[in-house]
Amino acid sequence: MFATFKIALRALRRNVLRSFLTMLGIIVGISAVIVGVSMGTGAKAEVDKRIASMGQNLITVRSGNMQRGGVRGGFGMNANLTMEDFDAIRREVAGVSGISPEARTQAQVVAGAQNSSVQISGVSPEYLAVRSWNLKAGDNFTDADVRNAGKVCILGATTAKTLFGENVDPVGQTIRIKNGPFTVVGWLEAKGSGSFGQDQDDIILVPYTSVMKRLSGDTKFRTLYVQADSPDSIPDVKLQMEELLRQRHQIAEGKDDDFMVTTQQETSEFFNANNRIMTILIGFFAGISLVVGGIGIMNIMLVSVTERTREIGIRLAVGARGRDVLRQFLTEAVLLSVVGGALGIATGYWLAPLLTKFAQFPTLISNTSVIMAFTVSAFIGIVFGFFPALKAANLDPIDALRYE
Amino acid sequence: MSVPVIQLEDFRKTYTSGEVQVHAVRGVNLTIQPGEFVAIMGASGSGKSTMMNTLGCLDRPSSGRFLLDGVNVGELNRDELADLRNRKIGFVFQGFNLLSRTTAVENVELPMLYTRPAPPAREQRERAMKALELVGLGQRFDHTPSQLSGGQQQRVAIARGLVNQPKLLLADEPTGNLDSRTSIEIMGIFQQLNDQGMTVAMVTHELDIARYCRRVVVMRDGLIRSDESVQDRLLATAELARLDAEQKAVQLH
Secondary structure, eight states: OHHHHHHHHHHHHTTHHHHHHHHHHHHHHHHHHHHHHHHHHHHHHHHHHHHHHTOTTEEEEEESOSEETTEEOOTTSSOOBOHHHHHHHHHHOTTEEEEEEEEEEEEEEEETTEEEEEEEEEEOTTHHHHTTOOEEEEOOOOHHHHHTTOSEEEEOHHHHHHHHOTTOOOTTOEEEETTEEEEEEEEEOOOOBOTTSOBTTSEEEEEHHHIIIIIIOOOSBSEEEEEESSGGGHHHHHHHHHHHHHHHTTOOTTSOOSEEEEEHHHHHHHHHHHHHHHHHHHHHHHHHHHHHHHHHHHHHHHHHHHHTHHHHHHHHHTTOOHHHHHHHHHHHHHHHHHHHHHHHHHHHHHHHHHHHHHHOOOOOOOHHHHHHHHHHHHHHHHHHHHHHHHHHHTOOHHHHHHOO | OOOOSEEEEEEEEEEEETTEEEEEEEEEEEEEOTTOEEEEEOOTTSSHHHHHHHHTTSSOOSEEEEEETTEEGGGOOHHHHHHHHHHHEEEEOTTOOOOTTSOHHHHHHHHHHTSSSOOOHHHHHHHHHHHHHHTTOGGGTTOOGGGSOHHHHHHHHHHHHHTTOOSEEEEESTTTTSOHHHHHHHHHHHHHHHHTTOEEEEEESOHHHHTTSSEEEEEETTEEEEEEEOSSOOOHHHHHHHHHHHHHHTTOO
């Protein structure tokens, strides 16, 4: 086996340029596979990271539905989740470790000479835990603040920067929201952009009662954020909430819900569906280039068999069996494709970070794709090397020796 | 009596070329005993190449029997023929047929790569070196064919033929590509090997070359026309000495 390998290596080294050009097809194909799959994996990892940053074991309840009676409405088109719904879920659904409503409004905010239009989210104190927010400074507001519709707020990183400047601790300052003074009690750590690419840090959190009573006048919520106590209990919590809300909203059997419960996994699947299509497309084209590379190997191996007919004749004359010759040429083809595959993997490792650097596209090379690419390249060598090798093995020794 | 190396009984070979049947060999009986040194002569088309291919187990008879060292070649399949060539026959060709860009010693090792089971690498190297020394090329073992003269290349080929200690050394016009002096040297090697007991059969069309053998078989039209032992046999050592003396006389050296 080692002798066969040595002979194959020598045969390939005899014509370095040709061997390299032959491998080029495989190199391009394999590196395309590696980069393509790394783009898919990278995009998915990015989406997963963003979704995870929205909160752990998060289940979102939105009012309205995608479709009702043929009329298409968006999520949360009209607020119909009541304070009672919120309390009922908190009381009756098992497996919930945190829950917060969200009452949103857009408002003009003024701090000193700075003013800005910011999204105000009215939430409960549990919101920080449910949505995985960490405080950089200050404290959360309390249940008492909720009961009193307290004039307290927590600033997101971007909002704090806009209103008070970079790296200035806003805790203890007073800002005016719709002309009402609010005391800043907390400062959030930055989270970066969300799954839609929006800035999650341009936000002000206040007690939901404060939004409803002082700012928007709303009496119902559009969104409830619920945290399940473990990943395993997510489906059960979702089911319980759906049943509870159908009952409370008096939705008859067979009628559509007027709310929508979404788990993180569903959100992730929604976003990753596109990534999957992209990955499949890239994989398809990379696969075609691999086949073309394989045909290149077959072509060169056929030329090589013809060129070395006399050598084959000599080997057969001194006692090589057909399968010895077959193994020799097959080893050469596999060596070509495997070395090409290894170079392709190396090229992929080199290209993927460049893509991230210059095109800002997230990439992640997975071990699975590397192992797969390597296996595929060996497989290509066997498949496309077999026919030329068989041709060599079946040569008649007398004709082969006489070949000029 | 010992088993004949070659035993042909009513050997016939017919090729089909298009619609025409070509009877290359039309019934030959030939026995070669161990230790013989036989030249097979004939013009082109006489059937001697077909004889050669058959004796070399590269081809099987169309009819008749061919026993090589007691083995009926006609019953063997492709792989068994390959094994038989590997163990029992050493080939020497007109065009040397060495692997280019491969050193002399590696060329000599080639048959052992295909011996089942293959001897260990160290034994292969030792045997190859011994065979090269036997043909007087021990010093040039690491030269590639392009660095060797025709005569030296043919010596490498002979060493390759010997390395598996075959029953028969089979040479096809071994001096065809060599000048007269080198031809005599090569014949000297064959004579030396034959003296040590090796059975040698060679195809040639040169009468003076055939005179170095012990027995000459002449073929024409696919049949053996004469089969006689050589009367006035030439000895390579004597011929070389004579050549040297002649050249000295005209002050070539």
